[in-house]
Amino acid sequence: MKSRYFVGAALGVVLAPVCAQAAEAGPLxxxxxxxxxxxxxxxxxxxQSVSVVTREDIERTQATTASEVLSRLPGLQVTNSGGFGQPSSVFIRGADNAQSLVLIDGVRVNDPGDVGGGFDFGALTIAQFDRVEVVRGSSGVLYGSRAIGGVINLVTQRPEEEWHGRASAEYGWRDRRQVSASAAGLVGPVGxxxxxxxxxGDGYSAFNEDRGATEKDGFESKSLxxxxxxxxxxxxSIDGGTFWTRANYDYDNTGADALNVGFKRDLTGYANIRYAGLDDRLHAxxxxxxxxxxxxxxxxENGTNETNGKTERFEGQLEFTPITFVSVLVxxxxxxxxxxxxxxYSGVVSASNDSMSIDSLFANxxxxxxxxxxxxxxxRYDDNSQFGDRTTFAANGVYAFAGDEGPVIRASYGEGFKAPSLYQLFTNIGSQQxxxxxxxxxxxxxxxxxxxGHGVLSVNYFDRKAKNQIEYRTIDFYTWEGAYFNISRARAKGLEVAMQVHDWQGFDLNLAYTYLDAKNGTTGYRLARRAKNNMTVSLDKRWDVNEFGGLRLGAELxxxxxxxxDLDNAQWVEGNTVVNLRGSFAVTQNVEVFARMENLFDEHYEVVRTYGTPGRSAYAGVRVKM
Incomplete structure (x- = not known):
């Protein structure tokens, strides 16, 4: 334990001079x-409050999953019920996972077969993405009901005039292997x-090995x-694309080893017709x-459950800037x-086959x-086939003071409306009430x-009040059957502090701290699985020991x-402190080797009660760019 605090103190000592002397850096x-x-x-x-993660950030931190990337951002908390492939939720400012919209290349990928119509991050790798944008706070007016907590947009590589690409391979703890490749360019007029x-990989037991679990829960994932x-x-112009993932994984019962197996397949497709004219003042x-x-x-032993969901969308938008200081989006x-x-459930088979439609108009x-x-x-005006119509409003503003060192002040207000999912309404554990x-x-x-411009410090205060928030309560702890119900009132408020220093004399610094007070407004209990305090801080240093960039070392706390x-605040999960180390070396202009050690001090902890987390583990690999 003392060694962990020593590493944390050492990071603080190193960060102090970085923050104090960064004024010598150049503009971003x-x-x-x-x-x-x-x-x-x-x-x-x-x-609105926005975070942007670039391909450089992803490679520097050596992240392999989207959950890892998101967990490093202020205002976001990630809970994994076991290893890769197991359910993984992202809470933006205390909002439920199903209350945040997930986009891939601008296309909504929230799962209509998910219990709340959210997106399960458990099997989503990050290698194919060049960029991640996260909008914190309600974006329901522009994006509809699933965006009342925030928006997460993952963007794949974009074509340029000359072909460019990358490939990587890594190997590590418990026989985990990963290979990825991506390329973009022009073939005649087509990008x-x-x-x-x-x-x-072999993985680790979803049921915590410290509680007596012995079998590993392996996984395999493919995506294109x-x-x-x-x-x-x-x-x-016209454009279109697709994103396909398939994951097979083992999982356990809650509180016991089991030989359960899971399968998940996602297929996304899209097509757009775009027009830009009037000296770039009109976009449609x-x-x-x-x-x-x-x-x-x-x-x-308990049988097989299967869910299938499909969502089809048609949409159109037009943005017009009649004069320089006015723009209209409809x-x-x-x-x-x-x-x-x-x-x-308990040997009884039930089936569900239902649908829902939503028609919407919006203007900004x-x-x-x-x-x-x-x-x-x-x-925004929404007309839901099950729950009628609703109008919501949003407003925000930003003032950027003049000069590279001037502060930027932001403020926003947003309303949201989200209907229960088809799963919550019509399955055997659902309720049409x-x-x-x-x-x-x-x-x-x-x-x-x-x-x-090399450094930025931001502080945000947020406050969100919800009515009729949908929660799940277990009724029978033997079969794990339960029911969905509405909480009359819920509130989440808190503070986000973030600091970034990019490429100052070879240093990169990232700090993200969140204080969250999320409570059931009726009972006064804290909302389940939301920690009050959450922090990530990392420091990386690059030494130009050769013409290709040389050596980079980093540490993360x-x-x-x-x-x-649980909802009744009867089952407490202790906090945790984890230290990670990483390093990379540029062998040539196009080839880089890398390695990392995760959970350096082998911290034994849980994020979701009874579910395991990885112990000390090491990985190494090679990255090639063309």
Whole structure:
């Protein structure tokens, strides 16, 4: 234990001079984001709290899954019920996993077969993605009901005039192997992107090995992505793509080893027609997207459960900037969800086959009345076939003071409306008496650049109130049967602190701290699996020992607070402190070798009660760029 605190103190000693002396650094390029506004805008014109993770960040941290990337960001907490392939949830500012929208290349991939209509991150690898954008806080006006907690947008590699690509392979703890490759470029007038990833390992027991588990829960994952785009005439283009994943994994019963096996397949496809004209003042898009998922859980003794979900969407939007300081965005969407499943509980088989449709209109007005100030206001109208219509409102603003070292002030307000999922309504453990969830949230923050753009410090306060939030309560602890119900009131408020220093005299620093107070407003109990305090801090240093960049070493400290694992606050899960080390060396301009040690001090801990986490583990690999 003393050694862990020593490493944490050592990191603090090293970080102090970095923060104090970073003023000698050079400027960063202006970051362009899409997820916050559905259009390309500079981050300095975004009124919501946004984090952007680049391909350089992913490679520096040597992340292999999307969950790893997201867990390093302020305001986000990740809970894994075991290893790879097991259910993994992401809470944005205390919002439920199903209350956040997940996009791949701008296409919604939330699973209509998921219990809450959310997205299970358990089997999503990160190798095929170049960029991750996270919008914290309600984005329901622009994106609809699934975005009342936030938006996560994962972006694959984009084609350029010359072909470029990358490939990597790594091997490590418990025979885990991973190979990935991605390439993009032009074939005549057509821009193409292709990529793939394979991951397989023996894994570790989903039921905590410290509690007596002996068998390992292995996994295998395959994924492919492709994208094509072509300009038909000046300003008119079409694009389309697909993303496919297939995962097989073993899992355990809650509280015991078991020879259960699981399967999950996701298929996403999309196509768009785009137009840009009037000296780039008019942008229009018409698109189609489909998400098809299948999940099978074979619990052997208790039978097999199968869920199939499909969502089809047609949408169109138009953005017009009649004068420099005014932009108008309007759009319409129609979506149909289909769900069917067969469930076995206590030897009784039940089936479900249901659907739901949503028609929506939205509009957003952007004003830039003076230099540095951007204001946004929008309305959305949703008509749900099961729960009627609802109108929601959102507004946000940002003011960027002049100069590279000027502060940026942001504030936002957003409303949300989310209908219960088909799973929650119509399965054998569902209830058609559920009411839709609604929310009102606001935040305010300040961002202070320093070091001529190499460093930035941000502090955000947020407050979110929800009504009729849907929760699940276990009724029979032998069969694990339960029921869904509404909480009359829930509230999540807190503070986010983040600091980044990029490429200052070879140093990279990342700090993310979150204080979260998330409670059931009726009982006063804390919401399950939300830690009050969560922090990640890392420091990397590069030495240019050769012409290719040379050696990079890094250390990371992760501190997760304790949390209640149930609604009644009867089952407590202790906090944890984990230290990771990593390093890489550029052999040539295009070849780099890397290695990392995770959980250096072999911390034994749980995030979800009775479920295991990895012990001390090591990995090594090679990365090639072309």
């Amino acid at each position: 390029d202006e970051t362009i984001v899409v997820a916050a506004t559905r259009t390309e805008v500079p981050l300095s014109q975004v009124g 193409l992107t292709v990529g793939g990833n394979w991951l397989k 992505n492709a994208r094509a785009q072509v300009e038909l005439t000046e300003g008119l 898009r018409v698109g189609y997207g489909v998400v098809d998922t299948r999940r099978i859980s074979d619990a052997r 759009g319409a969407e129609t979506e149909k969800q289909n769900f069917n499943g067969a469930f076995t 007005l952007t004003l830039r009345p003076v230099t540095g100030l951007t204001l946004n206001g929008g309305l 559920l009411d839709p969830e609604t929310s009102k949230s606001w935040d305010v923050g300040i961002e202070q650049p320093f070091a001529e 992760r501190v997760g607070g304790g949390r209640w694992d």
